[in-house]
Structure formats: structure tokens, C-alpha cells
Amino acid sequence: MAVNDAERDAMSRALALAAHGPRGLNPQVGAVILSPTGETLSEGWHHGAGTPHAEVDALSKLAPGEAAGATAVVTLEPCNHTGRTGPCSQALIDAGVARVIYALDDPGVASSGGSDRMRAAGLDVVAGLESDAAHTLIADWLSVQRLGRPHVTVKWAQSLDGRAAASDGTSQWITGPVARADVHARRAQADAIVVGTGTVLADDPALTARDGDALLAHQPIPVVIGSRATPADAAVHRHPLAPIFYDTHDLNAVLADLRERGVQRVFVEGGPTLASAFLAAGLADAVLAYIAPVLLGGGRLALADIGVGTIADARRLTVDEWIPLGEDLLAVARVTSESEGS
Incomplete structure (x- = not known):
């Protein structure tokens, strides 16, 4: 898994951001957008059911075109479905993001598959960075998904x-x-x-x-x-x-x-x-x-x-x-x- 120090630091920051979000129907997720040279462009997290997901929250703080060629570092695989919000995987593609690093695969049947969509669009996608820490953060939510x-x-x-x-x-x-x-x-x-x-x-x-x-x-x-x-x-x-x-x-x-x-x-x-x-x-x-x-x-x-x-x-x-x-x-x-x- 080829990641650099800036990306590792960004994942640590994304995990800290995720913890700001409420426990509930949706998982706690954080996101950091890095420039092609590794500087932080924006940050976001999921503020609760019905609000923008972490990736979209971070992207909303950027001017149009500012995310072109950027790296998105996210604690959970960007979703691939339309619910109360649209698919985050497509939002990253549309924003021109070139690389996505995430910690955990999305366990949802309907919401998973974002990594496949992004790879098919030509993005470089890396999974598994800080997966243990991300699992610990949302262990209760993951248990609910497994048990129903x-x-x-x-x-x-x-x-x-x-x-x-x-x-x-x-x-x-x-x-x-x-x-x-x-x-x-x-x-x-x-x-x-x-x-x-x-x-x-x-x-x-x-x-x-x-x-x-x-x-x-x-x-x-x-x-x-x-x-x-x-x-x-x-x-x-x-x-x-x-x-x-x-x-x-x-x-x-x-x-x-x-x-x-x-x-x-x-x-x-x-x-x-x-x-x-x-x-x-x-x-x-x-x-x-x-x-x-x-x-x-x-x-x-x-x-x-x-x-x-x-x-x-x-x-x-x-x-x-x-x-x-x-x-x-x-x-x-x-x-x-x-x-x-x-």
C-alpha cells in the first residue's frame, strides 16, 4: 500500500474529525482533501442523517475546480448509492479528484461499490489505511449492519x-x-x-x-x-x-x-x-x-x-x-x- 507521510497524517486527522459526528443511523466518517503536493485543502465530517456525507462536506468548502488532481482521504469507502444524499464516489469523480485513500470497506449491500466505480473512472484507489482504528471508531455501527x-x-x-x-x-x-x-x-x-x-x-x-x-x-x-x-x-x-x-x-x-x-x-x-x-x-x-x-x-x-x-x-x-x-x-x-x- 503506497501511501506517503502526508496521507497518513491526513487519515489520522480524518479519524479525529469523524469522532465529531453523532452516533446513529449513519456511521461517523471524516474526510480530508489534499492538494497534489500534500497540503490540506479542506476537511469535513458527517454531521448526521440527511446531511452531506464527509466527502461532500469537505468538497463543498472548495471552489469549483479546486479539487482537480487532489487526493481524498476518507475513513470509510465512499458510498455508491443515492439515498437522502447522492453517491459520494460520483461526487469525487465529478470534482476531478485523482486519488482516494480510505480505511474500511462499506459493508452495506446498497451503498458499497464506490471503490469499483472510482477505479472504473480512472481514479487511483487505496484501501485499508488505519483500518483497525477506523473499525474501532464505528464498531457499534458495523455490528448493527452485520446483525440487522x-x-x-x-x-x-x-x-x-x-x-x-x-x-x-x-x-x-x-x-x-x-x-x-x-x-x-x-x-x-x-x-x-x-x-x-x-x-x-x-x-x-x-x-x-x-x-x-x-x-x-x-x-x-x-x-x-x-x-x-x-x-x-x-x-x-x-x-x-x-x-x-x-x-x-x-x-x-x-x-x-x-x-x-x-x-x-x-x-x-x-x-x-x-x-x-x-x-x-x-x-x-x-x-x-x-x-x-x-x-x-x-x-x-x-x-x-x-x-x-x-x-x-x-x-x-x-x-x-x-x-x-x-x-x-x-x-x-x-x-x-x-x-x-x-
């Missing part, structure tokens, strides 16, 4: 004997303060936090991400699934973001709607009925199991029926980490597909 829905993490806290609550239904607190702080930090990494109406009625959770009593900078959208009404004075109504309520048991429909809203990472907090429903439907990608060294007995299990009738049908997990949290232990695991387990 948001990435789903199912979390629960349990006693050593697998219970989520005592016989009278009380569950605060099974785990200690270090584990609870870890949960809040992970909530802040999600776009939406999902519970069932049963949890809202039993625990009245705020569904915020906090450091002690202080709200963290990023808050997940609170989502409540179920047909029972949420009381008007429930804590979820005081969340900084307006809660979303779904009067349905169709989890695929819920995830499809959340995707349309730009949600990429979903954090399912409970309770056992909802967690089990996501696992049974094959809609869980990761599991966070917080295990406390206490015994509760009784029948209030952390999970209900997930469709496992025999040991051969067990849902296999790949544990990536075992993390001690005070006296508690966190299992960070991926749900293993049948193809991976076979």
Missing part, C-alpha cells in the same frame, strides 16, 4: 445459587457497591436501557447512569416493554431523556424501531422474564452476570425458561473475562452461535 438490529447485552445480578431475588421479591441489593458502580459505567456506554413493566412496578428504577448521586455525561434512553401501565409518578418519568414505552411482546419489532431511532447498543436490565425472552428469541449477543457470594434459595431464579429442554440444547457462552468487583464476580460473556459451537 442493535447489539443486545443482557445483564442480571444473582446470588451464588442463581436467584435474582429473595422469596418475598426483594432484590436490593444482592451485589455490593463496587459491582453496582460497574453497572452504572456500563449503562453509560449504551444507547438504550431496557426493562419490563414488572421491574418498573416492583423496583421503580430510575434507569439512569450515575456516579454516586451525580448523573454521568451520557445517559441511555429508558425503554419499558410490557402491557401493564407505568404509574405517572414512576421514577422513569424523571429520567433526563423521554422514556419509550412498547405495549408489545414482539422483541424484533422493538429492536427494529430502536434501530430506526439510531440506537446501536441496547442494555437489557431485567427482570428475569424479559432477560429470558431475549435469550429465548436468540436476540442476546452478550451477557453480563454479576454473581454475589450469598445464598437465597427459593424459586426466584435469575432466568426463566429460555427454551432449553435437554442439555444438548444448552445455550453456550464464551466467557471473555472474569472480573472481581469487591466481593462479587462479573462474568463477561458472548452468546455462542450454533455454528461457532459445532
Whole structure:
């Protein structure tokens, strides 16, 4: 891959620009236009759905003909389709750009192919520069493209004997303060936090991400699934973001709607009925199991029926980490597909 220092610096700059863009329906993308001698002519990034893509944003800052013979350095393959905006690959061709360097191939069926179009038009196209950094930047968006829905993490806290609550239904607190702080930090990494109406009625959770009593900078959208009404004075109504309520048991429909809203990472907090429903439907990608060294007995299990009738049908997990949290232990695991387990 023949690239020079100016082009490498431009890609680093493009990645930094991309991070200014919002997470959502579209990927975060940055672009830098270099003159034939390596000076920066313009910069751009994608400002959100319906706005010009990064390449067009950068080109719009140049006078007609100023991009002739230039090099465009972009964090994602220029698109090849017409949606709310036109194809960026054609915009670069029309602007007279001679060379395009990008980090990652576009995974979209409709939007990919920009590199082929540009090569066919005679442009020099180089792919793969800083691909790892670009992948890290938009990993969540790429996951959504691969799955066709948001990435789903199912979390629960349990006693050593697998219970989520005592016989009278009380569950605060099974785990200690270090584990609870870890949960809040992970909530802040999600776009939406999902519970069932049963949890809202039993625990009245705020569904915020906090450091002690202080709200963290990023808050997940609170989502409540179920047909029972949420009381008007429930804590979820005081969340900084307006809660979303779904009067349905169709989890695929819920995830499809959340995707349309730009949600990429979903954090399912409970309770056992909802967690089990996501696992049974094959809609869980990761599991966070917080295990406390206490015994509760009784029948209030952390999970209900997930469709496992025999040991051969067990849902296999790949544990990536075992993390001690005070006296508690966190299992960070991926749900293993049948193809991976076979």
C-alpha cells in the first residue's frame, strides 16, 4: 500500500474529525482533501442523517475546480448509492479528484461499490489505511449492519445459587457497591436501557447512569416493554431523556424501531422474564452476570425458561473475562452461535 507521510497524517486527522459526528443511523466518517503536493485543502465530517456525507462536506468548502488532481482521504469507502444524499464516489469523480485513500470497506449491500466505480473512472484507489482504528471508531455501527438490529447485552445480578431475588421479591441489593458502580459505567456506554413493566412496578428504577448521586455525561434512553401501565409518578418519568414505552411482546419489532431511532447498543436490565425472552428469541449477543457470594434459595431464579429442554440444547457462552468487583464476580460473556459451537 503506497501511501506517503502526508496521507497518513491526513487519515489520522480524518479519524479525529469523524469522532465529531453523532452516533446513529449513519456511521461517523471524516474526510480530508489534499492538494497534489500534500497540503490540506479542506476537511469535513458527517454531521448526521440527511446531511452531506464527509466527502461532500469537505468538497463543498472548495471552489469549483479546486479539487482537480487532489487526493481524498476518507475513513470509510465512499458510498455508491443515492439515498437522502447522492453517491459520494460520483461526487469525487465529478470534482476531478485523482486519488482516494480510505480505511474500511462499506459493508452495506446498497451503498458499497464506490471503490469499483472510482477505479472504473480512472481514479487511483487505496484501501485499508488505519483500518483497525477506523473499525474501532464505528464498531457499534458495523455490528448493527452485520446483525440487522442493535447489539443486545443482557445483564442480571444473582446470588451464588442463581436467584435474582429473595422469596418475598426483594432484590436490593444482592451485589455490593463496587459491582453496582460497574453497572452504572456500563449503562453509560449504551444507547438504550431496557426493562419490563414488572421491574418498573416492583423496583421503580430510575434507569439512569450515575456516579454516586451525580448523573454521568451520557445517559441511555429508558425503554419499558410490557402491557401493564407505568404509574405517572414512576421514577422513569424523571429520567433526563423521554422514556419509550412498547405495549408489545414482539422483541424484533422493538429492536427494529430502536434501530430506526439510531440506537446501536441496547442494555437489557431485567427482570428475569424479559432477560429470558431475549435469550429465548436468540436476540442476546452478550451477557453480563454479576454473581454475589450469598445464598437465597427459593424459586426466584435469575432466568426463566429460555427454551432449553435437554442439555444438548444448552445455550453456550464464551466467557471473555472474569472480573472481581469487591466481593462479587462479573462474568463477561458472548452468546455462542450454533455454528461457532459445532
